[in-house]
Amino acid sequence: MPLTRKVIGTLLVAGFLVLLIVSGMRYHAGLLVLTGEYQHLLRSTTRHLGIALREPIFQHDLTTIRDALAAEFAQPQISAILVWLPHRDHLLLGLERAPDRRLVPTNDPRRGKPGLSLEAPILRIGANGESRLVGLVGVHLDPEAGRAQLRTRVLQDTLVDGLGFLLLITVVAWMLGESVAAPLDNLRTRLRIVEEAANQPETAETWPHLGSPAADPELAGAFRELRDMAASLGSVLETLWRRGESLRITLNSIGDAVIATDAQGVITRLNPVAEVMTGWPRHEAVGKPLTEVFTIVNGLTRxxxxxxxxxxxxxxxxxGLANHTILIGRHGKEYQIADSGAPIRDDHGQTVGVVLVFRDITEQHALESQLRQSRKMDAIGQLAGGIAHDFNNLLGGMMGSAELLAAKLPHDDPSRRYLDMIQQTGRTATELARKLLSFARQDRTEAVPVDLHQVLRDTGHLLEHSISRKISLRFDLGASRPLLLGNASDLQNLFLNLGLNARDAMPEGGTLSFTTRNLHLEPGEYIDGVFPVQPGDYLVAEVTDTGVGIPPELIERLFEPFFTTKVAGKGTGLGLSAVYGAVKRHQGSIRVSSLVGKGTTFQILLPQADPKVAAVITRSEVNPVQGTGLILVVEDDEHLRDTAKALLESLGYQVKLAANGVQGLAMFQEAPAEISALLVDLVMPEMDGRSLVLELRSRGFQVPIVVASGAAPPADLPKVLGPHGLFLPKPYSKVTLSQALATVLRPPPPASKT
Incomplete structure (x- = not known):
């Protein structure tokens, strides 16, 4: 069958040409998809490391940095990761994957090697809410392994398609031979016979003359129509394929998640980002209702x-979705998302489906919440500091007057009992103001000897004003060595957060217990907790409540920022994350045990201070130190001026008074040689105490200065005062005032000779 062979040959040649073109396009499209996936991997890896490395870089914790980098090499495409300090002036750590798959240090793995790279800044948000650049992270990918896999896959697909095409050609050839080619060959044979017979003279009258098939207009038109139809169909199929491939590549390259549905809400398509966030692979998700794959809840009410x-x-x-919308993935992972949905319309404007585009804004939402919380705490701290300052000024006048009056009464005078009550109440109020200042200062940088028992007692005093009377507080402070190196304010906030959480867990009342003990860990001993601990001596503090308890499935999430089981508006989810951070800063550990309906215990391990280093500064009353000389008192509060004048005169000093810094500077300049020392208030109108000290020091006066204030001193005050000054907290007593003046008036020791 000559025609059949021609048709089959033409189909084979055309088919293999199409197969080669399709294979090339498939490889090119695969490269585009692979590049998009690698770029997404670069972005996600740098973003994750930008979060994970903030604190380790800030603390210069190379072990944590190395562990974080090594964990990212679980992605086989990653060939190297480098971490620099800001401005790339120093490489902090670099790792690359060696040919034998080991991780080895490196300085610049990209030199002379192909691949993809991305660098990103590492920002840390400080306590004041400002972002600070602490480092740079760079990630390098080697795409060659992925390309080799792509080539193998395309070759396999091409072979499979070629075998399928040969089978198809065989079937088509058989069908053409049976239904088209054989009749056409038969027709052509008959026409040739008829034409030959018609050309014979003896049969010319018997057979009419018939033209060849090529000259038959009807037959030629049919062939042209078939050919045109085939060309048109091929063009349509190619256009459809190109459009589908272009749409697939576009969707897979989008950084946001995309899900398309039909008019009944059944999923028809989703891109790789949507697969990751929902936890559903495409082949499982397509054909399912959207509500089964895309599960969203209100983040506030659940x-x-x-x-x-x-x-x-x-x-x-x-x-668009409402704010605070959370996507719950197939395996329980939650994402804070921003979402929009748009209709898919046909050429007639009818809605035939919906396309959803959503993205993960969990990190952005967390940063915004942290910023709001930080600003709120700053405002509360400023308010507390202002209240404590004014409160201390009032206490200064009251306690100083009471002390002066007590000095004028005989020891057996009945009125002394009431003066003692005033002074004791003033000392209690002073301690409360000190706690307010400690909260307002939020100083977490200096590690000093701290008495854990005193911290717990102070926390108990604060909780007495914050919890219901139906909750009883119990203290069993059994540790014989309660000293540790740390920050008292940080530790107080730690136990205060635990106490407030325990209060919320006991709405009907109960018992809140604080216990302590000493613990020695030998080498090889293991304590289960959030952080690993080394052998040595530890203080163990346990906070136990008799509340509702915590379900086991929630214990692992307790320390996640913004995780809370409280109703909307009742909790920020930051209390236990603050506890987590305080324990980590003190190089301790924490573990939780709980029974639903019985209560919860938080056990905290804190390293005990070395007895050779730790020292407890005990306060003891001593006799006031008498003195001589002229003291210039610069104080804007009239009552405090008069009280300070009386106290100083009772100590043997002469006194001059100034109502503000400007007046005090003028009085000092009139007779600088006559003035032995200055007693200066820190917060004053016109010219404050710090400005007055700066002005005197800038003019070369090294007169002794005592700066007194009911607020926390500026960080640079010791540097401003120099060796001839010190800070005295208000309210001060006759004893503390006399000691401060004696200290600054004492001549400095002679310089040692070398």
Whole structure:
């Protein structure tokens, strides 16, 4: 069958040409998809490291940095990761994957090697809410392994398609031979016979003359129509394929998650980002209702959120999700998302489906919440500091007057009992103001000897004003050595957060217990906790409540920022994350045990201070130190001026008074040689105490200065005062004032000779 062979040959040649072209396009499209996936991997890896390395870089913790980098090499495409200090002036750590798959240090693995790289800044948000650049992270990928896999896959697909095409050609050839080629060959043979017979003279009258098939207009038109139809169909199929491939590549390259549904809300397509966030592979998700794959809830109430597809189909317009919407993945992972849905319309304007575009804003939401919380705490701290300052000024006048009056009364005078009550109440109020200042200062940088028992007692005093009377506080402080190196304010906030959480867990009342003990860990001993601990001596503090308890499935999430089981508006989810951070800063550990309906215990291990280093500074009353000389008192509060004058005169000093810094500077300049020392208030109108000290020091006066204030001193005050000054907290007593003046007036020791 000559025609059949021609058709089969033409189909084979055309088919293999098409197969080669399709294979090339498939490889090119695969490269585009692979590049998009690698770029997404670069972005996600640098973003994750930018979060994970903030604190380790800030603390210069190379072990944690190395562990974080090594964990990212679980992705086989990653060939190297480098971490620099800001401005790339120093390489902090670099790792690259060696040919034998080991991780080895490196300085610049990209030199002379192909691949993809991305660098990103590492920002740390400080206590004041400002972002600070602490480092740079660079990630390098080697795409060659992925390309080799792609080539192998394309070659396999091409072979499979070629075998399928040969089978198809065999079937088509058989069908053509049976239904088309054989009749046409038969027709052509008959026409040739008829034409030959018609050309014979003896049969010319018997056979009419018939033209050849090529000259037959009807037959030639049929062939042309078949050929045109085949060309048109091929063009349509190619266009459809190109459009589908272009759409697939575009969707896979988008950094946001995309899900498309039909008019019934059944998923028809989703891109790789959507697969990751929902936890559903494409081959499982396609064909399922959107509500089964895309599970969203209100982040505040945890109530199921309305399906955006239903809203779009009902309104026919673009809609967005409400704020605080959370996507719950297939395996329980949660994402804070921003979402929009839009209708898919056909050429007639009819809605035939919906496309959802959403992205993960969990990190952004967390940063915004942290910023709001930080600003709120700053405002509260400033308010507390201002209250404590004014409170201390009032206490200064009251306690100083009481002390002066007590000095004028005989020891057996009945009125002394009431003066003692005033002074004791003043000391209690002073301690409360000190705690307010400690909270306002939020100083977490200096590690000093701290008495854990005193911290717990102070926490108990604060909790007495914050918890219901139905809750009883119990203290069993059994540690014989309660000293540790740390920050008292940080530790107080730690135990205060635990106490407030325990209060919320006992709405009907109960018992809140604080216990301590000493613990020695031998080498090889293991303590289960959030952080590993080394052998040595530890203080163990346990905070136990008799509340509702915590379900086991929630214990692992307790220390996640913003995780809370409280109703909307009742908790920020930051209390236990602050506890986590304080324990980590003190190089301790924490573990939780709980029984639902019985209560919860938080056990905290803190390294005990070395007895050779730690020292407890005990306060003891001593006799006031008498003195002589002229003291210039610069104080804007009239009552405190008069009280200070009386106290100083009772100590043997002469006194001059100034109502503000400007007046005090003028009085000092009139007779600088006559003035032995200055007693200066820190916070004053016109010219404050710090400015007055700076002005005197800038003019070369090294007169002794005592700066007194009811607020926390500026960080640079010791540097401003120099060796001839010190800070005296208000309210001060006659004893502390006399000691401060004696200290600054004492001549400095002679310089040692070398």
């Amino acid at each position: 109530a199921p959120a309305d399906s955006p597809v239903a809203k779009v189909l009902a309104s026919g317009e673009v809609v």
